[in-house]
Amino acid sequence: MIEFINVEKKYANGTVALQNINLKIEQGEFVAVIGLSGAGKSTLIRCINRMHDITGGQLNVDNVDVGKLRGKQIRRFRRRIGMIFQSFNLVTRTTVLKNVLVSFVPDLPFWRKLTGVYNRDHKIKALEALDKVGILDKAYIRVDQLSGGQQQRVALARTLAQNPDIILADEPIASLDPVTAKMVMDDFKRINQEMNISVIMNIHHVEVALEYADRIIGIHKGTVVFDGESAKVTKEILDTIYGGQVEEATASLEESPAHV
Template identity: 65%
Template sequence: MIKFNNVSKVYPNGVKALDGVNLEIEQGEFVAIIGLSGAGKSTLLRSINQMHPITGGELIVNGQDVSSLSGKSLRKFRRQIGMVFQSFNLVKRTTVIKNVLTARVAEMPWFKSLLGLYSKEDTLSALESLDQVGILDKAYSRADELSGGQQQRVALARCLAQKPQIILADEPVASLDPITAQQVMADFVKINEKTNITVIVNMHHVDLALNYAKRVIGIKAGQIVFDGPSSEVNEEVLELVYGRSLNDDEMMGVK
């Protein structure tokens, strides 16, 4: 479980990104966070693995007080949380499988990770992860030979190879064309349903959030203004989150 108790986040420049957030997310949920740029979506998402440490309140993840973690304990905690980024964050000049295997580095002795001496079990796990996202046939291709959608699938496979309990995805389809974006979102759904991994996605694409997530959280000026099933998101809710009605084009990417 992820539990925010009156959480706030104020950056050094004085910007208040989160303002008294109270929120609970159960294991196995698929949640989309929507809102305008600067509303606090990324801060909310990245506070979960302490990429953006909170400045007030309490944040409990799987029974651990995130604010109390540092050094070795924080690194160990982060192993249970996978992260998928908009920019894929792949090593483009190496193979797909080597990119996926980097997820296992934290579990290896330093000399083996330096030399790339992965175990048979890790290699099989990496291949299985690639199979789960439908690109096993690309395992020994260079990452820079793949399309954007395929590269994001590699990033998702790398995340799965980490064996996480939670996946955080920060605008994972923002740079993809609409058809590919739908395919990648379908991969997230399949993984969530098959593995019971909690998936939390931060999105500008309102239409995708409503079509693929079971629960939607709307954030405005650092505060939660809507939290409920995607089926309950209507024009009134969108006006509350965005301050206005959205046309069809805006539903495909509100920034």
């Protein structure tokens, strides 16, 4: 379980990114965090794995006070949390398989880190992860020969290989076309349901968030202004989240039979 208790994030320049955040996210939930650019969505999810340190309150993951972790404790903690970025963060001049194998580097003895030699068990786990996202046949192809959607699937496979309890996704489909985005979102949903992995996703595409997520968290100017089931999101709620700047999202909501 992830629990935010009166969490605040204030940057050194005085900017308040998050204030008075109180949330509980249970294991296995699929949560979409929505809001305007700069509202605090990325900051919220990056606090969960200590990419950002909170400056007030308390953040617990399975009853572990994340703010109190130090050094090796942080690295060990992060092994349980996969992170997917918009930019994929792949080494494009090497193979798909080698990119997935990178997930095992933190656990390797020093000599293996230096030589880049992985054992048979690591390779099997990496290939199984590629199979789960449907690109096993691309294992020995260089990443720069793949499409954007295939590269995002490599990033997802790399995360799955570390066997996480939680996946944080920061705008994972922002650079993808609609058809490819749907394929990637289908992967996230299947993994969430079949493996009971919590997915917390920061996403700009409101209609996609409503279709795939079970729960919506709306952030406006660093505060949570909505937290509830996707099916309960209305045009009025979207106006609150987006400060009235949600014409396109409102139109898509109006056209969707599931939300009429």
